[in-house]
Amino acid sequence: MLHVPSAAVLSASERLYRLLLFIYPRAYRREYGPLMIQAYRDLCRHSYRQKGMVGIASLWSRLLADLVTSSIEQHLDALREGDRIMMKKEHTRVIKYARLLCTVLIASTPFALSGVFVLRNGFPDPDPFLNTPLHPGRELFLDSSFPPAIFSLAISLLLQVALGYALQAHWSSFSKSLVRISTGLALIPVLWAVVFVTEFNLRVRFFALWDVYVSDILRVSTSSIVFGACATLLVLFITLYPDIKGHSTA
Amino acid sequence: MTNSAPKIDEHLPLTSAVFHILLSLADQERHGYGIMQEAEAMTRGQIRMGPGTLYGSIKRMISADLIEESDERPDPKHDDERRRYYRLTDLGRRILGAEAQRLSDLVNVAQSKGIVGSEEVV
Numbered sequence: 001m002l003h004v005p006s007a008a009v010l011s012a013s014e015r016l017y018r019l020l021l022f023i024y025p026r027a028y029r030r031e032y033g034p035l036m037i038q039a040y041r042d043l044c045r046h047s048y049r050q051k052g053m054v055g056i057a058s059l060w061s062r063l064l065a066d067l068v069t070s071s072i073e074q075h076l077d078a079l080r081e082g083d084r085i086m087m088k089k090e091h092t093r094v095i096k097y098a099r100l101l102c103t104v105l106i107a108s109t110p111f112a113l114s115g116v117f118v119l120r121n122g123f124p125d126p127d128p129f130l131n132t133p134l135h136p137g138r139e140l141f142l143d144s145s146f147p148p149a150i151f152s153l154a155i156s157l158l159l160q161v162a163l164g165y166a167l168q169a170h171w172s173s174f175s176k177s178l179v180r181i182s183t184g185l186a187l188i189p190v191l192w193a194v195v196f197v198t199e200f201n202l203r204v205r206f207f208a209l210w211d212v213y214v215s216d217i218l219r220v221s222t223s224s225i226v227f228g229a230c231a232t233l234l235v236l237f238i239t240l241y242p243d244i245k246g247h248s249t250a
Numbered sequence: 251m252t253n254s255a256p257k258i259d260e261h262l263p264l265t266s267a268v269f270h271i272l273l274s275l276a277d278q279e280r281h282g283y284g285i286m287q288e289a290e291a292m293t294r295g296q297i298r299m300g301p302g303t304l305y306g307s308i309k310r311m312i313s314a315d316l317i318e319e320s321d322e323r324p325d326p327k328h329d330d331e332r333r334r335y336y337r338l339t340d341l342g343r344r345i346l347g348a349e350a351q352r353l354s355d356l357v358n359v360a361q362s363k364g365i366v367g368s369e370e371v372v
Contacts, residue, residue, distance in 0.1 A: 024302075028306075028309070031309070032305040032308075032309065034332065035282055035301075035305060035333075035334060036282075036301040036302065036305055037301075038282070038283070038330070038332065038333065039282045039283045039286065039301040039304065039305075040301055042283040043283070043286070043301070062298060062300055063300050063301075063302075065300075066299075066300025066301070066302045066303050067300070067302050069302070069303070070300070070302025070303050070305075070306045071302065073306055074302075074306055077309075077310075
């Protein structure tokens with residue numbers, strides 16, 4: 001019978017090992033996770049009986065290297081297996097990525113529009129004699145501290161997470177509606193430009209607004225792609241490792 | 251048998267882990283921890299496989315048809331029923347023999363070159 005403190009240490013080390021198994025691919029963990037934990041338990045008890053806590057420490061020094069190298073091997077195996085499957089669906093994959101990219105770009109439009117609306121009364125008319133910017137959009141693109149920029153980045157982050165979740169959850173109708181609405185909103189600046197035809201400083205103002213619009217598209221799309229990639233990774237991580245929510249592999 | 255020769259050669263040389271797992275299973279079926287213990291005993295503690303290396307190798311060996319799971323339990327009363335036992339397939343046994351022969355030939359070469367004495371080889 002083990003002493004209580006030793007039993008607690010063994011139990012804690014087993015929990016730690018169980019946790020570290022999350023670095024393996026999901027399919028592999030499902031198949032071999034319980035067996036690995038059982039083997040670890042046997043190894044742990046054997047090491048403890050032979051050398052006590054020194055044995056456990058020695059075991060862990062070997063286990064860490066074993067975890068890293070074997071998990072890399074398993075991920076490479078999983079990638080190779082995935083590649084074999086995906087090669088058969090190359091065409092589908094290209095369409096999927098293109099659609100995702102278009103969705104990200106189109107979904108950024110409302111936030112680009114928000115930048116235009118926020119700035120339309122605020123930014124000065126371009127005038128080289130007064131040193132006002134000829135391309136305010138470019139300055140806005142580089143000015144990440146601008147409050148609307150932060151606001152739009154935050155909103156775009158939320159949108160990308162929602163979009164990623166919607167795509168991941170196969171809410172095809174929701175995703176389609178989102179893209180449809182975003183596309184509709186993207187047409188607004190065109191109508192808006194038509195309205196501005198009657199304005200006196202149409203030419204200068206239109207190009208300045210267009211400048212802001214394009215820069216906002218670029219800025220928000222860039223951030224959306226970054227945030228979208230993060231959100232997609234998060235979704236993928238949750239999909240690949242659902243056990244992290246609390247379900248045990250054992 | 252002529253058809254199987256190229257198939258055996260494709261697997262050679264074996265990795266250290268695969269060779270020791272096959273060798274551990276040569277005389278009897280074993281579960282994962284049993285394989286680890288046997289490999290350690292055979293090599294006087296020089297080979298200590300971790301669970302990751304062991305089961306990663308087992309996975310590949312099963313898919314390569316070198317070993318297979320066994321339904322039989324040596325002693326069901328005293329053994330954890332969740333344990334999985336593994337045994338050699340015919341292909342695995344032939345590949346193990348071919349690898350052992352290859353290593354033996356290498357040892358002979360080393361002996362002929364005076365690298366190791368015949369008394370050191372058991």
